[in-house]
Amino acid sequence: MSTPVDADHDSVSQKSPSSQKSPSQDLSQLAPGKAGVVRRIRGERRTVVRLLEMGLVPGTRVEVKRKAPLGDPLELRVRGYTLSIRRSEAAGVEVSDVGDAAPARKGAARKGTAETRARAEGEPVLDVGSAEPVGRVGYASKGTS
């Protein structure tokens, strides 16, 4: 039943997300009150798809609200709702730091899409139409790097 795609996913899912060099942080490293913009998600495919579908798509702003009383899981604010994931999954979410959450919330009503917000903040966003692939997700990286 297993397809070549699966094999690829599995082999990469074991790797530690921090083993790859990257200037950005992962979500588990953000202190409560800090926000970031999702760049890509790595991990087991089924988890990656779930997180993507819960709104953590590249270019989306995400804020770490707080940690659970016992330190794990994390409480996130994304797409106008509150989501909780464990640190182990958050470690697969690569974000670029946009600093404290507070300044971003100042100003007028937030209209527009997550993408336009991210662009305004000068962050890289996923642009699937362009020639330069940004959406290189961890689990598929074996073949491309």
Place this chain on the structure above:
Amino acid sequence: MTGQAPVVLLAGNPNAGKTSLFNRLTGSRAKVGNYPGVTVERRSGKLTVGDARGAELVDLPGTYSLTARSSEESVAVDALLGRGSAPPDAVIVVADATALRRGLYLATQVLDAGRPVVLALNMIDEARASGHTVDAERLAGALGCEVVETAATKNQGVAELAQATARALKQAPKQATARALKQAPKQAPKQGEGAEAKGEPSGTEDGDPNAAPAMPTTPAMPEALARSIAQVEEVVRREDARADAAGARALAMWAILSLGDDELTAPSWLREAAARAHEEAQREGRNLDEELVAWRYGRVDAALEGALTEAREEGESTSSRVDAVLVHPVWGLAAFAVVMLVVFQMLFAWSEPLVGAIEGAVAAVQDLVRGALPAGAIRDLIVDGAIAGVGNVVVFVPQIALLFAFITVLEDSGYLARVAFVIDRVMAAVGLHGRAFVPMLSGYACAIPAVLATRTLENRRDRLITMMVVPLASCSARLPVYVLVTAVIFDPEAKVLGVLSVGAVVLLAMYGLSMVATLVAAAVLRRTVLKGPRTALVLELPPYRLPSVRDVLLATWARVRDFLTAAGTVILALSVVIWGLLSYPKDPAAEARWEAKRAEVTASVAEGEERDAALEAASQAEAGEALRHSAGGRLGHVIEPVIEPLGFDWRLGVGIIGAFAAREVFVSTLGIVFDVGSVDEESQPLREALRDARRPDGSKLMTPLVGVSLMVFFVLACQCMSTIAVVRRESGAWKWAGLMFGYMTVLAYVASLGVYQVGRLLGLDGA
């Protein structure tokens, strides 16, 4: 239209108020069944509002996406695409108006399937109160479906939603497809104060009915992604003649996200097509999953552009302020402890008067019927078999009702998600979800409501593991056994370290053993029989809300009714079987002898206390003899060689067999075996009888070592037919109930064997 009622699906995210809306639309009359082949509950009811009255409304399981990895998760997509059933005539998608940027993801997936859709923006009152403004007309135009604002708990917008559904049912599916292509239906005027906006149906434009399915123009789908989808879609069209254009496309997109590391039974051509699309994308350095989800969210954002104005400040919402306390490192844990204490207290203590009342009522009915019927086998069967068996079922109702009312309140208020959030770290250590905590805790009162409470776990594997280990939690029915045994084997004056009574320490040790066994069993099951990919915690923390009394009562009643009809019938049948085992065959000779004995007592002893005592002693002895003569009593002898290595004799064996009806029955069964009557654990005659009990070789039966071995056996063994019946019902297969009974029995046997044999080697069997 055929004679069959049209089918309307109700889809939506968890916490979007879907159940509430279902109750309003159907007048709260739901038919509960199961989806074929899986243990997912299927709730359906007749629409009782609006012009589509009589249409069947099917409440799909709450989900954030149609993507599936297991057959349980694919129930929604199967119903929507008409796989294994007829496709629906219309779909109502419920979205939480306070979380539209996420909620519309599912809505666009449903729209792509090409069936007529009505979108309900539920909890619109709450969204407005927190400062969001939604332009329903504009949204309707952008999505190409009718949009209705609702507040189900206040019964607002429900009639309008029903009317919109009736209009959707009138559309031919293909027109719906074409309509979406052509953009924006005409706008309906806003209604006065209710402010329920509806997009007017516009079935007038009909493009080529066979045109490609709906794909709104903004944002344009990246060319490469479109190519990948088309590639899979082509295979679907070739292989599946039944698929219409929209269905084929929706199935292609579903397969791309779902197939791969899944546990689905998908046709191999679909599997291969999806794998090929992924491979080719990967070769081009693209990631198909991410592209598809990102595109869809782009569509959501584009649809909301201009239609949704979000409140400026989301950080200082009421929920956020409440959470500052309820999930605070100190106050949060304190609040958690208090709420869990309430759960426990409720099951342990508050249900007690109700349980007592039920037991009293059952006894009264038994007396009544016993008086009304002539003595004989039929009367015994009705009174001691059937009526007592019904009592065995009904006696669980107070705990189930209380627990489910409370769980529904917690769930609907939003706190149940916080419970999982607060305790997840502990549960994750044994590979379980934070939501497993409430069932586990409930297990310390009674496994029956606890197993039912595993329904709050959405992942089937997590749910099975939890229900299979919950019976290891030391429930309240074990307490009488511990109390009796410790009273028999330990001197109440004996102290450990000068302060603690030995009995208390042993009791504590039993609870400790139970806790360790529960966690270890969960970890072992997770690594063996129920091995599978680790489930990530992906938990929405919904805003705090006031639960509706009506919804809580309906949910509670639904649970109780399901228990009575499904598990209750099995428990009743097993009760009668066990009663039969312990009552038959009769011994007419002995009965005649005891009758004569009673006559002799009545003749020789003067009326008064002395005579009453003698008669009582005679009937206790008779009951003992009858039990020893019964199949169950003889079974005690049969199993004696098996349980002897644990230190038990045949009399304890009969007690263990009787305890299968319910653990506390061990005590009364022993009472009968030892000729002191059907007594409870506080009975001095029973304690004396047990202390004096000898083995054939004259040695003491109940040494401290045997007592400990017996208690360990009761901690670990699955001595409860009701638990088996409920696990069978909730897991959907005897296989799981059998596995649970099997592993617990083996565990109990091995542990008791270890205790007794090691103890003997250490010379602890004296005293």
